[in-house]
Amino acid sequence: MPGVRRNRRVRKTIRAQRGSVMITSMMDILTTLLFFLLKSFVSDAGPSTPPPGVMLPNSTTEGQVENSIVIAVSHESILLGEKPIVKVSDALARDGIYLEELGGSLDGAWAQMEELAKRAGRQDELTAKVTIQGDRDMEFRVLQKVMYTCNQRGFDEISLAVVQGS
Amino acid sequence: MARRRRKQRGLESFEVTVDLMPLMSMFISIIPMLLLSAVFLELGAIKMQLPSGDPNAPLTAVEKESLGLTIYILDDVFAVEGRGLPRQAAARAHDGVEEGLMTMLGQAVATHPENKDVIIGSGPEVRYQDIIQVMDLARKVGLESVSLLGTGAI
Numbered sequence: 001m002p003g004v005r006r007n008r009r010v011r012k013t014i015r016a017q018r019g020s021v022m023i024t025s026m027m028d029i030l031t032t033l034l035f036f037l038l039k040s041f042v043s044d045a046g047p048s049t050p051p052p053g054v055m056l057p058n059s060t061t062e063g064q065v066e067n068s069i070v071i072a073v074s075h076e077s078i079l080l081g082e083k084p085i086v087k088v089s090d091a092l093a094r095d096g097i098y099l100e101e102l103g104g105s106l107d108g109a110w111a112q113m114e115e116l117a118k119r120a121g122r123q124d125e126l127t128a129k130v131t132i133q134g135d136r137d138m139e140f141r142v143l144q145k146v147m148y149t150c151n152q153r154g155f156d157e158i159s160l161a162v163v164q165g166s
Numbered sequence: 167m168a169r170r171r172r173k174q175r176g177l178e179s180f181e182v183t184v185d186l187m188p189l190m191s192m193f194i195s196i197i198p199m200l201l202l203s204a205v206f207l208e209l210g211a212i213k214m215q216l217p218s219g220d221p222n223a224p225l226t227a228v229e230k231e232s233l234g235l236t237i238y239i240l241d242d243v244f245a246v247e248g249r250g251l252p253r254q255a256a257a258r259a260h261d262g263v264e265e266g267l268m269t270m271l272g273q274a275v276a277t278h279p280e281n282k283d284v285i286i287g288s289g290p291e292v293r294y295q296d297i298i299q300v301m302d303l304a305r306k307v308g309l310e311s312v313s314l315l316g317t318g319a320i
Contacts, residue, residue: 159211
């Protein structure tokens with residue numbers, strides 16, 4: 001019996017000496033970080049992230065990005081949301097400054113927004129706003145065609161998206 | 167006494183600890199994914215108001231009386247003009263420090279401090295970044311309402 005007791009004592013000592021990492025504090029850090037990241041995702045839910053390949057120009061403006069229809073202009077194409085509407089080269093090759101494909105897509109997007117606002121009972125809050133996320137190297141004639149098309153479809157409030165503070 | 171001690175020992179052996187490792191593994195997977203897809207750029211917007219009426223309509227009395235301060239961005243030159251202002255030009259530095267344009271705009275603002283409007287006329291191939299930079303300069307001297315002029319006018 002004394003031998004058994006000794007064995008138990010030895011096992012207990014070994015168990016006590018076996019090192020264990022305290023992960024509780026690490027869990028606290030990770031949980032805080034996770035909540036912070038999720039919060040920033042929720043607050044950035046507006047039209048803030050430009051699509052890949054679009055480098056926005058720098059500006060000292062303090063104006064904030066608002067929720068609106070987003071038109072992005074990359075080197076290759078003009079996109080409504082994330083959907084390519086017309087190639088930049090095709091848009092430039094045309095004589096006129098009105099882009100029919102973009103105009104049609106804007107009408108479709110507006111109809112969808114109207115439908116959603118109607119369901120939510122927020123028709124009064126609906127305004128014809130567009131944010132243009134143009135690449136910094138885009139030529140003015142492309143911007144002019146996009147802005148003219150927006151204006152022709154009734155979108156009078158246009159915002160130009162920029163990277164702040166440089 | 168001995169039984170009580172054994173009981174106490176028995177209780178000690180049933181100590182419950184939550185195994186946080188799976189939760190931690192999940193967090194370690196989620197956080198890099200969120201960090202990768204997060205945008206760390208601070209984005210802003212320059213608001214522009216476009217005319218909703220007929221572009222060929224005659225000018226209103228207010229428009230006729232306004233200074234009509236206009237900045238033209240050409241390939242190597244900035245030109246500034248307005249009603250009652252002499253047309254001035256300055257070479258473009260292309261390095262972000264456009265001293266010539268700042269001087270011309272400063273003079274226009276000094277002579278007409280009530281004016282807050284400026285029109286930017288740009289050549290068809292002028293870079294978007296250059297137009298934004300001119301807008302920033304105009305705002306810096308107090309011209310807060312910016313309009314863009316079409317290519318055909320230049």
